[in-house]
Amino acid sequence: MKNALEIINLNKTYRNGFEALKNINLEIESGDFFAFLGPNGAGKSTVIGIISSLVTISSGTVKVLGEDITDNPDWAKKNIGIVPQEYNLNQFIPIEETMLNVGGYFGITREVAHSRTYELFNQLGIWEKKDLTPRELSGGMKRRLMIARALIHKPNILILDEPTAGVDTELRLTMWDFFQEINKKGVTIILTTHYLEEAERLCKNLAIIHKGEIIQNSSMTDIYNMKKNKTYLVKSSDRITSDIKLDSFNVNMLDEYTIEITCENRFNISDIINELNKKSISVLNIINKRNQLEELFMELTNTGVSNDS
Amino acid sequence: MTADHIVAFKTIIRKEFLRFARIWIQTILPSVITMFLYITIFGNFIGDKIGSIKEFSYIEYIIPGLIIIPIITNSYMNVVGSFYSGRFQKSTEELLVSPVPNWIILVGYVSGGVLRALIVGFAVYVVTIFFIDIPIHNIPFVLFITVLTAFLFSIAGFINAAYAKSFDDINIVPTFVLNPLTYLGGTFYSIESLPQIWQDVSLFNPIAYIVSVFRYGFLGLEETSIYVSLTIIIVFIIILFKIGLIMLEKGIGIKN
Structure with missing residues (x-):
């Protein structure tokens, strides 16, 4: 089976000269629940930005399910769902409309997008809020909306960039169950989080990035044996x-x-x-x-x- | 263009239409009210004192220019406002992480601007015919110029939105470039009536050609060469469209 994600000698230097990534190499197997950890400013969001086409590559290669994202960006985009760290929702339109629009960008008709929205919103407990705009939602509901939005096109890989930040304990547990359920269905999940117990509980493998370099890449079991x-x-x-x-x-x-x-x-x-x-x-x-x-x-x-x- | 692309294109246009339709008091109504005021002032209060220009009453002469002004400003403001607002909220990322080709993103936003311009143009024309019996010399030509003009200024709005770093930046071009060029483009006077030096300067104002060719569509009055005017408009469209595409491909203003 092809790796879900393969990063080869990846470097990123921003226009201001800041070297965010230094020769990153990483492989994530299909079906994995992978923790991508690091302190603030370590380079996690840059890696995620590159995978999702929002940040340009300085040098190196990123492959999604075997395809180079530079040569075949559409393939990567169709196979990846992103839940970004920051809220990036259109604040002025009802949340169901957001789902239908994003579905449309992926070529999904409004009818199909509507039924998927119904299913996802019910699973995440926000169907009753479908006519509200993001401005009218709590932080936790916005997080759930962003998760639903990332799944509208049924991606094979889901990237969660601190998905439970600012979420209360009860909701966090519900979201963990949801993530584990979709992982069992075969969706590869890449999780960045500052809640390390979250990574410990959910993930099978992990990498730690620090100052733009991967300093640890192993299974959770190996981590336990290291101490x-x-x-x-x-x-x-x-x-x-x-x-x-x-x-x-x-x-x-x-x-x-x-x-x-x-x-x-x-x-x-x-x-x-x-x-x-x-x-x-x-x-x-x-x-x-x-x-x-x-x-x-x-x-x-x-x-x-x-x-x- | 695949079936997926068609769905994506329709989605962008629908989103853009709903955006300006939802806030019609801000997007449609002001141009209608402004038109009403222009007709009242220039048609009733001032127009008779000015007299006629080239066998047309003053209000008849300026009506085409008064209609093209909101078409220019609305197409520009629609795209610059919508795309910059998306960048500001980061909701544009929804589009950028999806497999929508760059040219569809550009044409989608531009079509939203054209749609608003057509609606506003029609609305101000309706206001006009309530007060003045103004025949249209060549309806298909007027529609053609309307679409070309709206397309041109929608792309310009898109480029402005991609470069803008603040809400101030999206108002600089309309205030300091578009408005002067529009009002100095022969909307309220015949360029031929200007001293020679200002006639020569006006040759470098692309909006003067648009006003002139639009006036031809309404009144049949050919003040500049139709072919030269059309060529200038189309060349500008091609250049700006290419710039817009390059900006999207390089991620200028939208990628890090």
Whole structure:
């Protein structure tokens, strides 16, 4: 099967001289749910802009399902759906009209576009809003509209550029289910996000871009195996009165009820709970201090991660 | 042109028509009111004092120019407003990420401008015939010139929209270029009545040829060579259309 996306020696230098991409190479298999991560300004949106024909290539090749996007841009455009990071909706026309127009640009008749709009809007819970303009929609509804719009022509590849930014938790979970459902149907999904737990939960493979270069490209499983240590926060139901020492674990008291435990990757949560029970500490709850992807991300990019990450 | 292209082309025209029809108070009505005022002032208050020009009453002489002015400004403003607004909201990206060929994007937007110009032109003509019995010498020719003129200024509007960096930029050309050229293009007077030097200067004003040839269609009065005028209009259309296409292909103003 052909790769959904193949990027070969891709470079981009903007007119102001800023070198946004430095010899990027990347392959994404068809059917993958791929996380494309990086700090702000790393080059993610430039790569997405190039794939979607909104940014010109300085040098290099991008292939969509085996076809060079420079030689055959229509092929790429027909096979890709884009959900951009910024709202790019016509603010003055009803959202159903937006769908029919975009369908029309892809050669879809109004009748067919109408039935697809009905289906997508119902799946995303915005059919009742079809006569409103984007100005009258909440941020979450606009996001859903942009997702529906990207799918009107049934693309094989869906590119999601921070699709859940500014979306409440409940809606985010609903959107995750929606993305997983369409991925199961064979649509390759490329996701950029600042919510690393989102990437960890949804994606099979990932690449991290930093300062215009790919610094990590692997499967999620490999990411988990890369970390030597992990850190948990443990909440006790009883007051912890003295310093605790545990074999094989580093313990740090945070307050009278909370301790931070760092251990090697080979240990699991039940090992920690057993050790604590031996010390007569009953565990109320235990959580990862930081998810593993987040730790790796910070190590690789040497950046702080924003609070929402 | 494939079936997909036809659907895309119809979609752009429909979108453009709905856009200006939805805001008809801003897009259609002002030209109608302006025409009413021109006829009232020049037809009733001033016209009789000026007398006649080349066997036509003053109001009859200026009516073709008064009709072509809104055709020029509306075709220009429709495309510059619509395309720049799309760029400003980034909604043009919907079109740019789709497989619509550049020439269809250009012709689609331009057709929207032509459509508005035709509607406005017809509306102001209807206002005219309420007050003045003005026969049209050659109806097909008038329609032909209307479409050519609207096409030309719609493309110009498109190029302006692609270059514009702010809403100020889309008003600079209409205010400082189009309006002077239009009012100095023989709309309100015969260029032959000017001193020789200003007649020579007027030869470099393309709108003077448009007004003249449009006047011929209405009154049968040939002030400049019809063939020269048509050639100038068509050459301008070809040049500007090519520039518009190159801009789209290179992504000037729309791609990074």
